[in-house]
Amino acid sequence: MMSGWLKNWFESQKQTRKFHPFWIVLVVTATLAVGGLVWVSTYLFKIEEVPAVPAVAASAAPGQAGAQTGNLPTTAKPSLLSVEHDFSPPDPDDIPEGEFGDVIRLGKNIFTDTQTYAKAYVGNGLNCVNCHLDAGRKPDSAPLWAAFGMFPAYRDKNKQVNSYEDRLAGCFRFSMNGKAPPLGGKEMVALTSYSYWLAQGAPIGVALKGRGYPELDQPALAPDEVRGKVVFEANCAICHGADGQGTLVKGRYVFPPLWGSQSFNAGAGMSKIHNAAGFIKANMPLGQGGSLNLQDAWDVAKFMTSHERPADPRLAKK
Amino acid sequence: MRRHKSTSFEPRQRYADTVRLLALMVLTVFASVWASHAFADKLAGGVIAQKGGAGITACLACHGSNGEGQAAAGFPRLAGQHQAYLVKQLQAFANGQRKNAQMDPIASALSAQQISDVAEYYASLPGWKPNAKPVASAPQAVLGFKLATSGNWSKGMPACFACHGEGGAGVAPHFPSLAGQMSTYTRAQLKAWQAGTRDNDPQGLMKSVAIKMSDEEIAAVSLYLENPALNEKVK
Numbered sequence: 373m374m375s376g377w378l379k380n381w382f383e384s385q386k387q388t389r390k391f392h393p394f395w396i397v398l399v400v401t402a403t404l405a406v407g408g409l410v411w412v413s414t415y416l417f418k419i420e421e422v423p424a425v426p427a428v429a430a431s432a433a434p435g436q437a438g439a440q441t442g443n444l445p446t447t448a449k450p451s452l453l454s455v456e457h458d459f460s461p462p463d464p465d466d467i468p469e470g471e472f473g474d475v476i477r478l479g480k481n482i483f484t485d486t487q488t489y490a491k492a493y494v495g496n497g498l499n500c501v502n503c504h505l506d507a508g509r510k511p512d513s514a515p516l517w518a519a520f521g522m523f524p525a526y527r528d529k530n531k532q533v534n535s536y537e538d539r540l541a542g543c544f545r546f547s548m549n550g551k552a553p554p555l556g557g558k559e560m561v562a563l564t565s566y567s568y569w570l571a572q573g574a575p576i577g578v579a580l581k582g583r584g585y586p587e588l589d590q591p592a593l594a595p596d597e598v599r600g601k602v603v604f605e606a607n608c609a610i611c612h613g614a615d616g617q618g619t620l621v622k623g624r625y626v627f628p629p630l631w632g633s634q635s636f637n638a639g640a641g642m643s644k645i646h647n648a649a650g651f652i653k654a655n656m657p658l659g660q661g662g663s664l665n666l667q668d669a670w671d672v673a674k675f676m677t678s679h680e681r682p683a684d685p686r687l688a689k690k
Numbered sequence: 691m692r693r694h695k696s697t698s699f700e701p702r703q704r705y706a707d708t709v710r711l712l713a714l715m716v717l718t719v720f721a722s723v724w725a726s727h728a729f730a731d732k733l734a735g736g737v738i739a740q741k742g743g744a745g746i747t748a749c750l751a752c753h754g755s756n757g758e759g760q761a762a763a764g765f766p767r768l769a770g771q772h773q774a775y776l777v778k779q780l781q782a783f784a785n786g787q788r789k790n791a792q793m794d795p796i797a798s799a800l801s802a803q804q805i806s807d808v809a810e811y812y813a814s815l816p817g818w819k820p821n822a823k824p825v826a827s828a829p830q831a832v833l834g835f836k837l838a839t840s841g842n843w844s845k846g847m848p849a850c851f852a853c854h855g856e857g858g859a860g861v862a863p864h865f866p867s868l869a870g871q872m873s874t875y876t877r878a879q880l881k882a883w884q885a886g887t888r889d890n891d892p893q894g895l896m897k898s899v900a901i902k903m904s905d906e907e908i909a910a911v912s913l914y915l916e917n918p919a920l921n922e923k924v925k
Contacts, residue, residue: 465836506841510843607893610893610895621856624856626853626855626856626861627861657893657895658848658853659847659848659895659899660893660894
């Protein structure tokens with residue numbers, strides 16, 4: 373009976389020629405399709421909120437209130453479009469021949485063997501690659517290809533807009549406990565060329581997936597040195613030594629020191645627990661990245677960052 | 691040297707000198723006993739290696755007269771390997787943590803002292819020296835070199851030398867030397883980790899590398915390690 377009425381209405385409406393009932397179906401389908409597209413694309417492109425309080429990153433480090441962050445330049449940045457797709461840098465085997473290729477290769481050598489190729493600017497036993505794995509290519513270990521397109525940027529660390537060379541200089545001063553090579557000098561040009569080459573084809577001003585070290589969730593329990601020591605002895609001491617001083621073979625560190633005079637200084641990003649925890653969770657033990665649970669990563673980071681290391685050079689100047 | 695000023699010694703002083711002399715003699719005896727003991731360890735180890743003992747087949751039958759191994763049979767090179775690593779492996783064969791039909795009964799027959807002695811002996815033999823003999827085909831050498839020095843991070847695999855030291859020379863006591871090891875043995879060990887039949891590595895560190903490797907990578911790196919060009923880059 374109902375269907376009979378519907379059928380009559382359907383036929384009568386068809387006759388008006390102004391309104392075909394199938395249009396309803398069409399409109400509904402079209403709405404669903406457009407809605408679906410928008411919905412799906414929000415998964416691909418995620419608009420990040422501008423943090424309201426600039427110091428938010430610093431407060432993420434428990435027990436480090438007021439400390440400088442060696443964090444990514446999150447402050448005063450325009451709303452970021454973060455593209456959640458994987459960017460793959462080119463293979464180092466494909467570095468071109470010729471003069472530009474030679475400078476790119478020098479940059480790679482400085483990065484992987486800073487002790488030999490930029491000795492004059494290094495004040496400890498580390499090489500850049502120790503914290504930026506796979507010659508600065510590995511995602512989640514602050515890869516160079518993800519950094520290159522994000523500068524110039526304002527950094528809270530020195531309260532000014534930093535060029536890419538300024539950013540490189542930062543790691544020389546703090547992570548390498550040394551001094552910055554001259555801007556525009558051989559080392560800076562080589563490192564910039566290598567970064568540029570790795571970043572070819574990557575968009576500018578877009579935070580790529582895998583940039584920096586992962587921001588970890590807060591652990592269930594406040595990070596604790598005593599628990600951290602247990603984690604350290606079970607997972608790290610075999611390589612970095614029970615005393616954290618690394619393993620030296622013929623004057624070179626096979627396994628780098630985590631604290632003490634030959635390690636990064638107290639102004640370095642790695643001395644901030646949230647950076648250390650993020651790096652460790654994603655990359656350590658070597659070859660077993662991701663194997664530590666969240667609590668263990670924070671605890672061992674706390675243990676590592678609570679040891680003596682060279683002083684922050686900015687404080688020494690005062 | 692105040693006492694030389696006087697022509698005769700006081701009895702008390704003479705007594706003190708005698709005590710000092712005695713102490714020195716005792717020390718010398720201790721030192722030489724200790725040193726000769728250490729040397730004797732190596733000698734005793736050498737005897738086991740060359741002649742065997744009660745229920746112990748002479749090691750040279752399989753591992754070669756200079757501990758250089760036997761490529762065809764896959765008997766590994768032992769010469770120049772770190773002592774602590776050799777001890778650990780012999781103990782593992784003896785207590786079942788590592789399994790091998792040929793090694794298990796031999797290791798079980800060795801006493802703790804003999805294990806230490808024979809390990810001392812093999813560790814003291816000259817290790818591998820780079821030689822001119824090319825072992826890998828050109829493309830395999832390139833791939834092997836790359837894996838050994840850079841790894842394959844697209845699979846999360848670190849460089850072999852990141853743990854096994856520059857040139858694969860090893861980092862005592864936990865990371866054995868790989869350089870100069872026969873490819874048949876290296877390949878078999880990597881496969882054993884993949885299959886789960888070798889699992890006595892600390893923290894599963896070696897397993898997490900081996901399980902990421904393809905057959906092609908295993909073949910290339912094993913051949914490369916048989917004669918890694920230490921200084922000259924294959925490229």
